[in-house]
Amino acid sequence: MSLPVDPAENLAALIRCPSVTPAEGGALAALAAMLTPMDFKVERPTFSEDGTPDVENLYARRSGNGPHLLFAGHTDVVPVGDEATWKHPPFSAAIERGEMYGRGAVDMKGGIACFVAALARHIEKTGGPKGSVSLLITGDEEGPAINGTVKLLDWAAARGETWDAAIVGEPTNPDRLGDMIKIGRRGSLSGMVIVHGRQGHAAYPHLADNPVRGLLTLADALLNPVLDEGSRDFQPTNLEITSIDVGNPASNVIPAKASAIFNIRFNDNWDAETIQAEIHNRLDAASRRSKYRKGQRGPIDYELSWRDRPSHVFLTHDDKLIETLSGSVAAIIGRTPDLSTSGGTSDARFIKDYCPVVEFGLVGKTMHMVDERVALADLETLTGIYQRFIEDWFDRDQTRTGRQGPAYRSRTLD
Template structure:
């Protein structure tokens, strides 16, 4: 029986599946084909929610007596953008100058391909691991993340699944393999502030109330002063205004309302609840200021809407998981990886509620870009790291 031992062949099979969120695109079927010869049982539940696309997911389990390791990730990819701008077609898996091209090559079909190859080599050389291995793979990480990992975890836990540790195969390395292991993530909250004014003619401003002036005051309050100076493990909390919109095409009309969208990436100084309270307080205080509304006695009339659900800050503290993975990276590459909680969010934010979780995968320089690609040598190196980790983690019991 042919085992999926070659990470490049595994990756090519996955890249050739056009699995742009929310389409499965054949990627989960390709992965199931790889896993069945290894003895995995495979289930592919589909989850739904009003207002969002249905998402097919995959949960595969290789059962054994001992601890239970989860490998988590996603086969969905972002759109290709201008396909004509690609050096090689984005779903061709073409190889040029020792690199494989394709959407998802590093984010993160490559990580999945390497883990499967590492496990196949382990099974061929040593037999099944001294415990259980599961793959928890979603098709909704690059989308709204509503019908993917969060529901797949709940579904699996409802069937009695319990895990001792998890690796998410996201591309964590900034420059070369061995640079960085992600052991946590900042939290994330998004919101929209709407200032309600009174529409009028620009030549008669005393008859109107320009909401842009009020919005300038509130935006200033959102961004100043700084929220904190950062902590031992995390960068300073940061708020960015992502959009300001008036929706007014006329040059001689004062608009009736103006909005500002924002996102905050926050550290462990805050919880989502305390940070939301801080934002409300800043806006309440600022609404009475007259810096940009001279002569106005009434406070700025505003509303705030919180978008989606917040992502909570977390930090993994599990010596066995972190030390084993760090040791595997060092043994293969000679590098001592930085333990970091930088960057954006990932599905690790959901997994951390079930077991300790870290992230480690390929180099992320080309993720989401035209000509996303991965060196074949990196695929082999990551496979060796994952293989070493599988061996050592289960040996530690």
Template sequence: MMLPTDPAQNLAKLIRCPSVTPAEGGALAVLEDMLKPLGFAVARPTFSEAGTPDIENLYARRAGDGPHLMFAGHTDVVPVGDEAAWKHPPFAAEIANGEMYGRGAVDMKGGIACFVAALARHVEETGGPSGSVSLLITGDEEGPAINGTAKLLQWASARGEAWDACLLGEPTNPERLGDMVKVGRRGSLSATLTVLGRQGHAAYPHLADNPVRGLMTLVDALLDPPFDAGTERFQPTNLEVTSIDVGNPATNVIAARASAAFNVRFNDTWTVESLQAEIHNRLDTASRRRKYRKDRKEPVEFELAWRDNPSHVFLTHDDKLIGTLARSVEAVTGMHPALSTSGGTSDARYIKDYCPVVEFGLVGQTMHMVDERVQLADLETLTQIYRRFIGDWFGSR
């Protein structure tokens, strides 16, 4: 039986599955067919929650006597956008000028294809690692992320699964394969701030209370001064106002309320709780300022609604995991990767609660774009890195 040792062939099969969240699209079935010849027992649990689509996921384990390495990722992809704008059909896996085109080529079917190929080569060459290898693959990373990795981890853990380390195959390299390993992630906290005013005629402002003036005061307090100057391993905490809305189509009416949505990406200076307290304190203090409301003595009346499921900041300290991966990257590419905590959130925020986790995958320059594509040479290079990492982490290279 032919083992799935060719990452390009593996990726082409996965791309041809239109697995746009929340659709499984056949991608998990294709992956199961790749894994079973390698000795994996495969389960595909579906999780549900009111108000969200049902999501099918995959957990596969090749059992062995020794440590347990998890590879994590997702087969769901974002929508293609304007399909007519693609040079090559988004689910055809066509190759041109040494690149394979398709939605998910980089984010992140390519990483999965390479890990499967690397493991297949290891099995073919050595009989496989002495320990256990598992793949934890969700279909809900690009969607609400409610019925995906978090529940899949709980499901597997309840059945006795335990892991010593995890490699997450998200695209981590900004320019070239070998640039960057992610060893942590900033936290993410979102909220909606609503200022309550009194509706009235724009020509008679003394009879109204314009909430926009109050909102300007409060938003200014959120943006300045900076929350911190950054730490040894993390960028400075940054707050971005992502939406301001009054919902008022009339130009001669002062609205009754105004709102602003914001997101904070924060470093290890803060916890979710301490950052929430700091934001509340800033708003409470600013509500009594009169810069834009000189004729108002009462404080700005506001409400603050936190979004559910904030992401906590974390940093991985596992020397074996980080060192083995960094040495594998350097051995194959000649580059010493930066150990970074930059970028957005990922499913590593859930995995960190079960075992140490690092992230390393393809170059992410075309992810989510029209004409998402990957260099075939990068697929082979990443497979070689993963192959070396598997052998060295298990001590059986």
């Protein structure tokens, strides 16, 4: 049986599976069909939790004597939006002018397709890596991320799986392939502020307390002053108010309450607990010094709640992993990528608890957009980088360890 050495063919097979999160859509079955001829043992556990959809995942291992490399990613994709606005049907994998169109082309079925092709070419060339390779693929990255990677890691670890390093194939490059390797991520935390007022007639404001006024005061306290100016390894901490809601359809009624949702991306000047304390302090101070309206009662009556689980800031220190991947990029495209901690969160936030992890994949300009697409030339180039990395990482002197030593090479800064 022929091996899946062509990344474009691999990607077309994956794109044609409508795996809109959390649906499997045939994508994991297509991936399993690619891996089985390469002597991978493929398992597809499904995880559940009350209040969330069941999610099917994939874990595949090709065993060998030596270190264990993990490739992680996801086959689920975001919804296509208005399909009529697409140049080509979003699950057709149509090719035009050297580009393949389709939802998931860069985020991140393309990265999976290239890694599989790189492994297949390496096996054809050498017979296989000098160690073990595993793929840990979820269908829950674009969803709530509850029944995906975090549980799949626990499931595999409970069966005795350990890994020496991991690559997440997210689209890390902003403009050109080879621009950037992600070696860490800021933390993420979301919250909601609800301001309680007193409903009344807009023509008689002295008989009411307008919560919108109070909410605007508290929102300003969240935004100003800036939380920090950044650190050596990370961008500045940033808070964005992402939604303000009153739920009031009547223009002549002062509402009873108003709410705002916000998200914070925080660097290593903070951890989840200290950033939460800072937000509490800002809101308390602003509520005490302000009122809904001059002459009316105060302080502002508010409540604060934190949504979901925080993602912790982390930074990977592993010379072998980072230097080998950087060298592979330079060898294939002739320039050295930047090492960055920019952007949002990814499933690397879970993997870092098990082994050193970095992220490197395709150019992300069209991810989540109408007409998401990837250049066929980039598929070939990324496959070449992954193949070179697989060869060099397994060949590199195994006695070398990261700056933090062999026992703990990625750290959570919390």
